[in-house]
Amino acid sequence: MSKLQIESVSRVFAGVRGGPPTQALEKTDLIVEDNDFITILGPSGCGKSTLLRIVAALDQPSTGRVLLDGQPVLRPGPDRGMVFQSYTLFPWLTVRENICFGLREKGMPEAGQTGIAASYIEKVGLRGFENHYPKMLSGGMQQRTALARALANDPKILLLDEPFGALDNQTRALMQELLLGIWEADRKTVLFVTHDIDESIFMANRVAVMSARPGRIKCDARIELPHPRHYTMKTSPEFSRYKAQLTEEIRAEAVKAVQQMQG
Amino acid sequence: MFEPLKPVPRGTRVLLGTIFFVLFFAAWALVTFGGIIDPLFLKDPWYTLSIGWSLFTEFNFIEDVGITVFRVFGGFILAAVVAVPLGVAMGAFKSIEAFFEPFISFARYLPASAFIPLLILWAGVGEAQKLSVIFIGSVFQVVLMVAMIVGGTRRELVEAAYTLGADASGIVKRVMLPGAAPQIAETLRLVLGWSWTYVIVAELVGASSGIGYMIMDSQRLLDTGMMIFGIFTIGVIGLASDFMFKWVNQKLYP
Ligand SMILES: Nc1ncnc2c1ncn2[C@@H]1O[C@H](COP(=O)(O)OP(=O)(O)O)[C@@H](O)[C@H]1O
Ligand SMILES: [Mg+2]
Numbered sequence: 045m046s047k048l049q050i051e052s053v054s055r056v057f058a059g060v061r062g063g064p065p066t067q068a069l070e071k072t073d074l075i076v077e078d079n080d081f082i083t084i085l086g087p088s089g090c091g092k093s094t095l096l097r098i099v100a101a102l103d104q105p106s107t108g109r110v111l112l113d114g115q116p117v118l119r120p121g122p123d124r125g126m127v128f129q130s131y132t133l134f135p136w137l138t139v140r141e142n143i144c145f146g147l148r149e150k151g152m153p154e155a156g157q158t159g160i161a162a163s164y165i166e167k168v169g170l171r172g173f174e175n176h177y178p179k180m181l182s183g184g185m186q187q188r189t190a191l192a193r194a195l196a197n198d199p200k201i202l203l204l205d206e207p208f209g210a211l212d213n214q215t216r217a218l219m220q221e222l223l224l225g226i227w228e229a230d231r232k233t234v235l236f237v238t239h240d241i242d243e244s245i246f247m248a249n250r251v252a253v254m255s256a257r258p259g260r261i262k263c264d265a266r267i268e269l270p271h272p273r274h275y276t277m278k279t280s281p282e283f284s285r286y287k288a289q290l291t292e293e294i295r296a297e298a299v300k301a302v303q304q305m306q307g
Numbered sequence: 308m309f310e311p312l313k314p315v316p317r318g319t320r321v322l323l324g325t326i327f328f329v330l331f332f333a334a335w336a337l338v339t340f341g342g343i344i345d346p347l348f349l350k351d352p353w354y355t356l357s358i359g360w361s362l363f364t365e366f367n368f369i370e371d372v373g374i375t376v377f378r379v380f381g382g383f384i385l386a387a388v389v390a391v392p393l394g395v396a397m398g399a400f401k402s403i404e405a406f407f408e409p410f411i412s413f414a415r416y417l418p419a420s421a422f423i424p425l426l427i428l429w430a431g432v433g434e435a436q437k438l439s440v441i442f443i444g445s446v447f448q449v450v451l452m453v454a455m456i457v458g459g460t461r462r463e464l465v466e467a468a469y470t471l472g473a474d475a476s477g478i479v480k481r482v483m484l485p486g487a488a489p490q491i492a493e494t495l496r497l498v499l500g501w502s503w504t505y506v507i508v509a510e511l512v513g514a515s516s517g518i519g520y521m522i523m524d525s526q527r528l529l530d531t532g533m534m535i536f537g538i539f540t541i542g543v544i545g546l547a548s549d550f551m552f553k554w555v556n557q558k559l560y561p
Contacts, residue, residue: 098465100470102452103469103470104534120466121469121470121472122471122472124470125470125471126466126467126470128463128466128467130463131465132461132463132464132466134464134467134468134482134485135486136485136488137485145468145471145473145481146471146472148481149468149471149472149477149481150472178381190467190520193471194470194471197472203470212544219324228549295354298391
């Protein structure tokens with residue numbers, strides 16, 4: 045059985061103040077297998093966040109349904125961990141307390157929480173910062189904490205909505221390697237939204253390209269690059285071939301998106 | 308020198324603030340000692356200070372101060388105990404807000420001082436009446452402000468908590484409350500300041516003790532020095548309680 049099934053999910057937002065309704069997402073199907081790392085690539089405004097939020101059940105689809113391990117998802121829950129583009133650490137909690145948040149909500153005893161938190165603090169390279177508050181951390185470190193916080197719950201699937209979008213290029217590249225390293229070790233099922241072509245290829249074993257608004261998945265490309273992947277791979281000929289192919293796909297959509305805005 | 312938002316060094320700030328006080332007292336001394344204003348209407352600073360001293364040493368003024376402070380904090384704490392939980396519930400749950408908000412928005416414009424005659428009828432001239440005036444004066448304001456603060460919780464934080472497995476009560480207790488706590492504390496500090504106005508109004512009518520009563524009583528004696536000293540006392544205690552509150556807030560929410 046597939047890990048996650050997205051079945052003809054669409055979303056129409058009611059118009060604001062009598063305006064016309066917005067079709068953010070056209071009927072979309074996507075099957076995610078166990079241990080898949082799928083990136084969803086598309087120009088901004090094409091409905092990537094909408095799709096991910098529906099999977100998290102932070103938003104309800106207008107049609108269709110989402111199944112996780114064959115069960116329809118109805119409410120948000122710890123089985124679908126999420127990392128957002130905006131910083132969402134709880135400012136009144138330290139790094140460790142943030143990472144323990146989900147475990148605490150589960151009612152896990154404190155001793156168990158600390159052990160799990162320690163191992164994820166180690167994995168995301170935050171040793172020595174356990175007792176820092178979010179405002180004392182750089183953007184990259186905040187997103188590492190958010191990643192550790194989502195992973196500590198041991199979710200069935202990890203949802204990431206442009207998690208590195210606000211970071212500078214160097215930090216972003218390091219974070220990609222960090223996440224990829226964690227995935228190569230644990231093989232957690234991941235759905236990763238991005239508008240960055242390089243990122244979508246480097247991270248994924250499958251790239252789902254979305255069309256301009258109203259979004260739908262117009263192409264599903266398998267990425268056959270070997271693991272473990274090293275950043276030098278981004279300059280290899282195979283990588284360039286994937287990049288050329290996806291650039292063609294996405295360019296047409298980006299042009300459409302711009303025309304929509306002007307028209 | 309007048310560059311918008313440009314910070315001033317701490318020393319300069321304290322100096323400027325002190326200069327104003329000095330100028331204020333100098334102007335007061337000038338118009339009274341200089342004979343520009345009749346002492347019947349305004350006593351000089353020296354007289355005011357010495358009558359203040361004798362108020363404490365001979366007329367047991369400290370008891371009046373104590374009873375006034377008790378009324379302010381008593382009424383304020385009662386209001387906070389009712390208003391904070393209600394405000395949190397309204398901020399978190401829109402149906403509760405829809406139920407209470409229209410009435411409270413209306414009640415907030417009911418002037419607490421106008422209730423005094425009614426309250427005297429209902430509760431007599433005892434402590435219950437004084438506490439009620441302060442309670443009525445603050446409770447509605449606190450409810451609405453707390454509801455607004457809690458309702459303004461960042462949506463992303465709530466959503467993140469949902470994806471981490473929090474339920475409704477977890478969201479309220481462990482996301483909305485801690486997130487709103489520093490601003491709620493600031494609101495309470497502000498409203499405590501207003502309570503000082505209400506208590507004096509309550510003591511001006513139908514009281515036999517308290518700073519307000521003393522001010523009323525000095526009018527009978529036509530002693531402007533005593534009145535001014537009473538008013539200053541309120542200012543000083545108000546400022547002190549404000550500093551204390553601010554200090555506690557800073558310790559709790561750095
Ligand atoms: N809550 C909402 N109400 C109305 N329109 C929305 C809402 N959320 C998103 N949209 C619209 O839906 C479209 C897709 O948005 P989104 O999923 O955020 O795109 P992406 O994440 O790909 O940039 C956009 O045109 C956006 O304006
Ligand atoms: Mg988005």
